[in-house]
Amino acid sequence: MVIAHSPDADDIFMYYAIKFGWVSMKDRAFDNIALDIETLNTEALKGTYDISAISFGLYPHIRNDYALLRTAVSFGQGYGPKLIRKKETVLKKRFKVALSGKYTTNALLFRVAYPEAKIVYMNFLEIEQAVLDGVVDAGVLIHESILGYDDSLEVERELWDVWCELAGSELPLPLGGMAIRRSLPITSAIAYENLLTKAVQIARDHKEALSKMLIERSLVRIDAPTLEKYLELYANDESISLNETQYKAIEKLFEIGYEHGFYDQKIDPKDFMIPLEYTELRNS
Incomplete structure (x- = not known):
């Protein structure tokens, strides 16, 4: 299973708990590919990767082929491009x-x-x-x-x-997230989302140790002080799993895009998430 992400420090940080073997899945090996975000967006339009980082601004264009994940998200709050x-x-x-x-x-x-x-x-x-x-x-x-x-x-x-x-408000600015191919079996998709969520949680729990490893192995383009500052912007505790305010922000972004002719319809992001309750219902 290939996970596609950007080579930027926040994506590297949120993925590498898997790469370093701190998080794993039985009978499933993971590999990764790092591409700039617009290349990832373009490849998502083609359906190239099963799991991929994307810009939130892209998502309505791929909603029929990909579900949104709740984890590894980056928002701006008082800052951004x-x-x-x-x-x-x-x-x-x-x-x-x-x-x-x-x-x-x-x-x-x-x-x-x-x-x-x-x-x-x-x-x-x-x-x-x-x-x-x-x-x-x-x-x-x-x-x-x-x-x-x-x-x-x-x-x-x-x-x-x-x-x-x-x-019309100071909702957090939705920048980047993760998407997963809809054609995957739903039980597998749920397992992958849970794995990725755990990876981001563990990365945050061990931020100092992981950051040191990324610097020592030249896996990020920036120095240690800049990495510390950058992670608190885009790979912070709010990146682990979407909260209600973030859902509202994504919905507002999609609304703005629709009203200005960038999307063919207005969508609610909650309608395009993996139904995590499926596992409980299946086993009940």
Whole structure:
């Protein structure tokens, strides 16, 4: 069984309790593949992987083929992607901007807020340099890049502020989650979700030891202090299992996408989760 995730520190942290053998499943071996988030989104549209990290902004497009998992989720609360530009630069109405992918949550919010901007999609690791080189007028930074960028750049707008305006509240900003193929046997899907949930829980319980191992083995791109800060943003205790507030936030994101023509219908995320109660009903 292959689990596809991004190479970003939060995904690495939430998966590697499985990779290191701290969590396992009888008679089932797991492997992983790390791809940038937009590649994962694109592969999910093709149905490539049984279990995959995705942007929440993608999910309505794959709802018929994948169920949402409740674990390994990343939200922003007062923070998130940043629209940056060179200092002393004034952005015109149709400014050229670099985004990390068409199906990312940040792209959905940006396109709603800036419908006339000229968008270029590129790997998120290339966005800062593209702004510095003048290839684009601005760019949306995501993942670890929000924690540090060149001194000649500054924030034009926080996408957290865009989210709050569109949502009409300060619900947490849904960024990334996990999806599982619907064609898998339901008992297997439940077992996989339980395993992944346990992996994230154990990662959090042993954060210091796991973080040290990730740093020592060069499995993350950032240093120890930055990793500590980053994990508290995107792989924190709220990442273990979705809560009611997070459900409401995902539902609001899907509502915004539907109202602005990005989705063909408005959906309730709770209708697209694995029915965990199936095991109890089956054994009753």
